[in-house]
Amino acid sequence: MLKNFFKANQHKIILRKKDKGTLMHELAHALEKESGVNLESAFKKALTADLKRQDQAQTNLKLAIKKILFDDLNLYPDSQKTSELLARFYQLLA
Numbered sequence: 050m051l052k053n054f055f056k057a058n059q060h061k062i063i064l065r066k067k068d069k070g071t072l073m074h075e076l077a078h079a080l081e082k083e084s085g086v087n088l089e090s091a092f093k094k095a096l097t098a099d100l101k102r103q104d105q106a107q108t109n110l111k112l113a114i115k116k117i118l119f120d121d122l123n124l125y126p127d128s129q130k131t132s133e134l135l136a137r138f139y140q141l142l143a
Contacts, residue, residue, distance in 0.1 A: 070140045077139035081132060088131040096134060117141060 062075045081088065106114070117137050125133050 073142065074136045074140040077136040078132065081135055088135055092135060093131055096138060113141070 062072075062079065064071055064075065086092070100114070100118070117140065118134065122130055122133055122137070
């Protein structure tokens with residue numbers, strides 16, 4: 050009966066580096082794809098609001114945020130940037 054309500058997707062995550070940041074990054078991508086969440090709406094607005102308040106953060110945290118959320122993100126095409134923001138947000142939490 051539960052098969053009527055749930056679809057079964059199989060995801061394979063291949064980690065080239067064994068660290069919790071990389072794992073969190075890839076799990077965030079899987080969560081995004083599985084949930085079908087629209088990242089262009091609430092998530093993007095909330096993250097933008099948080100980043101506007103980063104002046105209160107410590108210098109080393111500011112540098113990490115700049116590198117992970119801005120500098121590295123420019124390597125991706127525009128169509129993938131919001132998805133990468135979500136994954137990198139979870140990576141920072143790890």
